[in-house]
Amino acid sequence: MTTRKRPVLLRLALAVLVGATLSAGARAETDDMHILIGSYTHDSDSPGVLRLRFDPAKGRIDPQPLQTLASHNPSWLVLDEQRGRLYATNENSPTHTDPVGRVSAWQLDSSGEHQLIGQNISLGDEPTHASLSHDGRYLFISNYGARPNPGGSLAVMPLAEDGQPLPVTQLLAHQPSGVHPERQQAAHVHSAVPSPDDKRLLVSDLGADQVFVYRYDPRNAERPLQPDEPASIELPAGSGPRHLVFHPNGKHAYLALELSAQVASFDYTNGNLIRRQLLDLKDVASEVRHSPGAIHTSADGRFLYVSDRGDYNHIIVFAIDSDGALREIQRRPTEGREPREFAIAPDGRFLLIANQLSDDVVVMGRDPDSGKLGETLQTLPVERPSDIKFLAKS
Numbered sequence: 001m002t003t004r005k006r007p008v009l010l011r012l013a014l015a016v017l018v019g020a021t022l023s024a025g026a027r028a029e030t031d032d033m034h035i036l037i038g039s040y041t042h043d044s045d046s047p048g049v050l051r052l053r054f055d056p057a058k059g060r061i062d063p064q065p066l067q068t069l070a071s072h073n074p075s076w077l078v079l080d081e082q083r084g085r086l087y088a089t090n091e092n093s094p095t096h097t098d099p100v101g102r103v104s105a106w107q108l109d110s111s112g113e114h115q116l117i118g119q120n121i122s123l124g125d126e127p128t129h130a131s132l133s134h135d136g137r138y139l140f141i142s143n144y145g146a147r148p149n150p151g152g153s154l155a156v157m158p159l160a161e162d163g164q165p166l167p168v169t170q171l172l173a174h175q176p177s178g179v180h181p182e183r184q185q186a187a188h189v190h191s192a193v194p195s196p197d198d199k200r201l202l203v204s205d206l207g208a209d210q211v212f213v214y215r216y217d218p219r220n221a222e223r224p225l226q227p228d229e230p231a232s233i234e235l236p237a238g239s240g241p242r243h244l245v246f247h248p249n250g251k252h253a254y255l256a257l258e259l260s261a262q263v264a265s266f267d268y269t270n271g272n273l274i275r276r277q278l279l280d281l282k283d284v285a286s287e288v289r290h291s292p293g294a295i296h297t298s299a300d301g302r303f304l305y306v307s308d309r310g311d312y313n314h315i316i317v318f319a320i321d322s323d324g325a326l327r328e329i330q331r332r333p334t335e336g337r338e339p340r341e342f343a344i345a346p347d348g349r350f351l352l353i354a355n356q357l358s359d360d361v362v363v364m365g366r367d368p369d370s371g372k373l374g375e376t377l378q379t380l381p382v383e384r385p386s387d388i389k390f391l392a393k394s
Contacts, residue, residue: 038074040384084108089127118164134198151186179238196250252324261290303371307339354385
């Protein structure tokens with residue numbers, strides 16, 4: 001297959017506009033924000049993770065990196081801001097320069113720079129997602145595992161007191177549903193999310209059409225996860241669960257179903273997900289390919305956002321009613337291809353989209369009151385962006 005020459009990592013296109021200085025009414029230095037952008041390094045010129053300055057007054061990213069963190073295919077970023085740490089899944093596979101799936105860790109030093117403190121293997125191919133237990137003791141790693149053999153798995157990686165990733169102590173696998181002839185012939189763990197009370201872990205397996213529920217008990221240090229009762233939540237055959245997110249109040253959850261292009265809403269009580277809605281993102285009569293990816297609520301819990309990739313490339317916005325039910329209110333083009341992830345600014349006024357296949361990060365305005373997305377404020381060239389996280393300036 002012929003591959004085009006991709007743009008330079010951060011084309012400065014005449015760099016910063018001449019005379020671009022802070023106006024008298026611009027933010028104080030203490031209001032400055034930083035963002036972290038992960039990006040795929042396989043078949044690109046990206047170094048891995050970029051740390052850049054974000055202007056919360058204007059909604060613009062300074063294109064000059066503050067720091068670059070060399071790392072192979074950092075597809076998902078996990079922040080432990082309480083301890084000043086950053087973790088990244090290195091989504092490697094046997095066809096990549098580094099053929100081994102890994103997790104890398106950095107610590108913020110006294111000067112505010114991220115310093116690499118350790119790395120360990122994930123015992124699976126293509127670790128695509130990770131989450132941190134609320135007590136900071138473990139990373140739960142989703143090894144997607146694109147190859148049918150061995151497929152995907154969930155890895156439990158303990159963390160040392162200084163944050164270094166230790167060898168995996170527990171590896172869990174599931175039975176695939178086999179419904180989809182290509183995507184479900186093996187398990188493909190796509191996300192693992194701790195419950196709000198940190199008593200359970202909910203694991204979305206795209207290959208199994210189930211969300212598996214595990215009890216979390218750190219007293220069993222080597223094997224802190226055990227199947228809950230019930231051990232899983234069945235989903236429609238061939239739906240392909242991808243990412244799950246909890247409502248800020250902990251009483252509801254929302255799930256992106258990648259293969260069926262749907263969003264499911266649930267009530268959540270003591271580990272039980274009770275499905276209330278199953279909403280189609282595509283028109284049944286349409287042949288346009290949809291592929292839901294990222295899913296996040298606003299900080300105030302009033303709105304839900306879903307990125308829909310494939311040939312569609314939109315952000316779909318839902319209002320969340322007082323009982324947790326969803327009402328669609330907007331569909332906004334992402335101004336790029338394959339919106340893999342996105343992040344909402346802490347003040348709720350901007351949404352940043354990582355368009356993986358168009359090699360850019362798009363900044364859009366957002367109305368915190370209506371939840372709707374507005375004009376495009378910036379398109380920043382970044383090769384193969386995979387994830388975006390806001391980081392308060394140290």
